[in-house]
Amino acid sequence: MPVDRLLPTDEARALIELTREVADKELATRVDDHERGDGTYPEGLFGTLGETGLLGLPYPEEQGGGGQPYEVYLQVLEELAARWAAVAVTVSVHGLSCFPLATFGTAEQQERWLPSMLAGEMVGGYSLSEPQAGSDAAALRCRAVKDDAGDYRITGEKAWITHGGKADFYALFARTGEGSRGISCFLAPGQTDGLVFGKPEEKMGLHGVPTTSATWDGGVVEADRLIGQEGQGLxxxxxxxxxxxxxxxxxxxxxxxxxxxxxxxxxxxxxxxxxxxxxxxxxxxxxxxxxxxxxxxxxxxxxxxxxxxxxxxxxxxxxxxxxxxxxxxxxxxxxxxxxxxxxxxxxxxxxxxxxxxxxxxxxxxxxxxxxxxxxxxxxxx
Structure with missing residues (x-):
């Protein structure tokens, strides 16, 4: 039964109604097909959600987002999750992956990448955890070392990446120095030489969207993809x-x-x-x-x-x-x-x-x- 929501504006009420229509049509009708057994990936679905404007809602309109308050955006996520939790979690992770660039990126970086990210033309993943560094993020070991050209060569293992191997970009956290202030954030391309994703984890649930590990074997991330300052990553x-x-x-x-x-x-x-x-x-x-x-x-x-x-x-x-x-x-x-x-x-x-x-x-x-x-x-x- 639809939740009787208290929403701040007529625009917000219309957005929730749109979300319910899209979720009933695109998610509720497909969830069983993709969540049975080992699950299959819903190709094209996130592009559809992007076209309806649901992937950039909490970001300012001048950045290409929907300009919605967080209290409205979260209720959109709730509606999506009521039909298909794996998709809603991925939408949430996409928003999380846009956050470093939208909040700490330079104007040039934002102009270059953010509009396509918030429009859902590029869907993101968040690459922080490692096999031995889950809740203890400061213990991560994946390293980013500058080469002679000033770019970064990434070496190490990442784990538990929602949308791993499917995302177009990743908010990647790697070590550029020592200690908790030696971690930096990068906007890493989804396809890079030297980046290999592991077999999707055989999960208890959320089968429709893969969760994977990743191995960086000297893959290069260009210097202009550093978000914020070196050491600001944590x-x-x-x-x-x-x-x-x-x-x-x-x-x-x-x-x-x-x-x-x-x-x-x-x-x-x-x-x-x-x-x-x-x-x-x-x-x-x-x-x-x-x-x-x-x-x-x-x-x-x-x-x-x-x-x-x-x-x-x-x-x-x-x-x-x-x-x-x-x-x-x-x-x-x-x-x-x-x-x-x-x-x-x-x-x-x-x-x-x-x-x-x-x-x-x-x-x-x-x-x-x-x-x-x-x-x-x-x-x-």
């Missing part, structure tokens, strides 16, 4: 992740909403002991708790988004939103399987997929244990 990465965590919070809420909707519909159709199972108090209370979790999750990410839109600090609230929304998604999707009983454990209904998809949301963009660490450190300050 601060760029962490600034981007605050926004990225809100994106995942919205995706998790959309997934939870889809699970709630499916459970409510089933509970109104299924009968036991002479009445609809929704009329049994035990199950009705379960649905009530699921609804409360979804509503609370949405309120939490919107609070953080409105702080971001107002230009006030929101890092702690972003971690709170990521924690609350993804934990809610795990609980609500698990309870949805319970509502369906034995049928919930089969692929005849989508709730088993929702449950599998929810698990990763507690892990990427910083595990929920890391979110608790981030939140507690704010109090220590």
């Amino acid at each position: 601060s760029i990465a962490f600034a981007a992740l605050d926004s990225g965590r809100l994106g995942i919070a919205a995706c998790a809420t959309g997934l939870a909403q889809a699970a709630l909707d499916a459970a409510v519909e089933y509970a109104n159709e299924r009968q036991a002991f002479g009445k609809k199972i929704v009329d049994h108090q035990g199950l009705g209370f379960l649905l009530a708790d699921m609804a409360a979790a979804v509503d609370s999750a949405r309120a939490t990410y919107l609070d953080a988004a409105r702080r971001r839109d107002a230009g006030v600090p929101y890092s702690r609230q972003a971690s709170v939103a990521k924690l609350i929304c993804t934990d809610a998604a795990m609980k609500v999707t698990t309870d949805a399987v319970q509502v369906f009983g034995g049928y919930g454990y089969t692929r005849d209904f989508p709730v088993e997929r929702y449950m599998r998809e929810a698990k990763i949301m507690q892990i990427f963009e910083g595990t929920n244990q890391i979110q608790r660490l981030v939140i507690s450190r704010h109090f220590a300050r």
Whole structure:
């Protein structure tokens, strides 16, 4: 059932209606075909989303974006995730990948690349994690060394790249010096000599979009693709992740909403002991708790988004939103399987997929244990 949203403008209301139309037509009708088994990539889909203007929404119009406040953009992500979580996560990651250039790039760099990125002509990936450096980003080892021409030769391993091997560009973080101030950010082309992507990970969920490792074997990234200053990479990465965590919070809420909707519909159709199972108090209370979790999750990410839109600090609230929304998604999707009983454990209904998809949301963009660490450190300050 469509969520009755409180939106700030008529333009925002029209955008949500457009999103629902596109999501129902392009995502809901295709998701099962691509998420079954090992999954197949939805060729052309992100180009379609780009043509409708959904890939650059939170960036200023003068940069080629949609000029939408973050509270509206996140509700668009939620609508997409309610139909197809893998696609919504990829849209969120694309926005995350545009952030370094849009925020720290020079005017010349932005003019050269940003319009095609925000229009969805180029779809991005985010390449920060490594096999031994996930939540501990400061421990990354992939190196960028200047050659005689002043360009950078990249050597090392990257891991857990959403859209890996399919993206047109990557926000790449590599070491140019020592310590936490020795990491730099690059806008790396998706196809480069010396860059090889690994076999897609065999994931529990989100099958439709690949997640891969990557090996850089001396691949060259030109000097003008350095974003910001040498050594500024970690601060760029962490600034981007605050926004990225809100994106995942919205995706998790959309997934939870889809699970709630499916459970409510089933509970109104299924009968036991002479009445609809929704009329049994035990199950009705379960649905009530699921609804409360979804509503609370949405309120939490919107609070953080409105702080971001107002230009006030929101890092702690972003971690709170990521924690609350993804934990809610795990609980609500698990309870949805319970509502369906034995049928919930089969692929005849989508709730088993929702449950599998929810698990990763507690892990990427910083595990929920890391979110608790981030939140507690704010109090220590």
